[in-house]
Amino acid sequence: MEKKMKAIVIHGYGDSNVLTQEQVDIPELKPDEVLIKVHYTSVNPVDWKMRSGLLKDHMPLKFPAILGIDVAGTIEKTGSDSKKFKVGDKVFCRADVSNGGSYSEYVAVNEDNVAHAPESISLKETAALPVTAGTAWSSLFDTANLNSGQKVLITGASGGVGIMAVQFAKKAGAYVICTTSKPNIELLKSLGADEVIDYTEGDFSLKVSNVDVVLDTVGGETLQKAHTVLKKGGILVAIAGQPDISLAEKHGIKATRLSVQTDGKKLGEIARAIDEGKLKVVIYKEFPLERIAEAHDLSESRKAVGKIVVTVSE
Numbered sequence: 001m002e003k004k005m006k007a008i009v010i011h012g013y014g015d016s017n018v019l020t021q022e023q024v025d026i027p028e029l030k031p032d033e034v035l036i037k038v039h040y041t042s043v044n045p046v047d048w049k050m051r052s053g054l055l056k057d058h059m060p061l062k063f064p065a066i067l068g069i070d071v072a073g074t075i076e077k078t079g080s081d082s083k084k085f086k087v088g089d090k091v092f093c094r095a096d097v098s099n100g101g102s103y104s105e106y107v108a109v110n111e112d113n114v115a116h117a118p119e120s121i122s123l124k125e126t127a128a129l130p131v132t133a134g135t136a137w138s139s140l141f142d143t144a145n146l147n148s149g150q151k152v153l154i155t156g157a158s159g160g161v162g163i164m165a166v167q168f169a170k171k172a173g174a175y176v177i178c179t180t181s182k183p184n185i186e187l188l189k190s191l192g193a194d195e196v197i198d199y200t201e202g203d204f205s206l207k208v209s210n211v212d213v214v215l216d217t218v219g220g221e222t223l224q225k226a227h228t229v230l231k232k233g234g235i236l237v238a239i240a241g242q243p244d245i246s247l248a249e250k251h252g253i254k255a256t257r258l259s260v261q262t263d264g265k266k267l268g269e270i271a272r273a274i275d276e277g278k279l280k281v282v283i284y285k286e287f288p289l290e291r292i293a294e295a296h297d298l299s300e301s302r303k304a305v306g307k308i309v310v311t312v313s314e
């Protein structure tokens with residue numbers, strides 16, 4: 001096996017021009033790790049937030065750094081103590097950027113964080129899942145305990161997290177209300193949304209009330225307004241900003257900020273849910289790894305409908 005691989009490396013914080021392609025060493029395997037050949041990755045907003053230095057206080061990077069969290073690929077090699085996978089298995093997981101991210105041909109990941117890929121979708125589609133589906137699942141079920149018959153509002157529902165959240169919530173039997181802009185309304189209805197509110201046409205929080213759960217993926221003013229639409233005892237899960245605790249107390253709701261890590265066991269559950277529910281992945285645009293800077297710029301525009309997927313090696 002070659003000792004070097006192509007990777008996108010950054011040597012400091014900055015705009016998308018800091019992303020440069022280099023030849024670097026293939027990661028060494030620890031006994032409990034597997035080496036995964038990365039076929040596809042995807043861009044998440046956290047990638048450009050890390051790159052630009054926005055998150056440097058609580059997620060500092062050690063340079064040179066390889067970004068990228070989502071991994072869809074095949075097992076290339078197993079560590080001496082790893083037992084769960086065999087060479088050639090199709091898998092997906094989150095890469096740990098401090099150990100080398102997925103904008104590279106190979107990643108080494110602890111086998112407990114890896115799961116077999118869903119069978120009903122392609123590996124390319126699978127690359128859209130680890131961060132978004134893990135976050136949607138953890139927010140709705142592990143944190144908010146969403147149940148059948150409950151009413152949920154998902155803001156920013158046409159984004160990567162939102163599209164998975166709409167489908168998970170619907171599959172769980174919830175009544176699903178979403179916010180997005182006009183061009184995406186039909187897509188969200190086709191994925192199971194019961195009501196879709198165009199946030200560009202007035203204040204969404206005046207059009208929805210008495211919900212059991214809010215998943216806010218937008219932050220800022222949207223998050224602030226989301227505190228007002230819940231019934232007493234309801235729960236607001238915020239993934240893109242800090243909820244206002246005094247406002248939450250005033251409205252008699254629980255509000256929590258979530259930072260999600262998803263292990264292999266949870267990804268396995270998600271893969272089963274995708275296969276059983278015939279859930280869909282929406283790919284907005286594809287790029288080869290060499291054009292990762294354009295993929296970052298597009299994600300940073302906050303206009304992607306679904307996921308931006310990046311081909312590393314087919």
Ligand SMILES: NC(=O)c1ccc[n+]([C@@H]2O[C@H](COP(=O)([O-])OP(=O)(O)OC[C@H]3O[C@@H](n4cnc5c(N)ncnc54)[C@H](OP(=O)(O)O)[C@@H]3O)[C@@H](O)[C@H]2O)c1
Pocket residue numbers: 044045046131132135155156157158159160161162179180181182184199217218222238239240258259260261299302303304305306
């Ligand atoms: N805490 C965690 O663990 C965690 C995990 C994953 C993501 N996140 C965060 O969650 C946020 C969402 O992530 P993502 O991957 O879903 O983002 P994304 O895919 O970039 O979201 C883009 C979508 O947001 C919609 N949007 C933008 N402004 C909106 C508004 N004011 N109201 C309603 N929709 C709006 C856009 O629809 P229009 O074109 O209609 O505007 C677009 O379709 C990011 O800030 C990300 O960093 C946090």
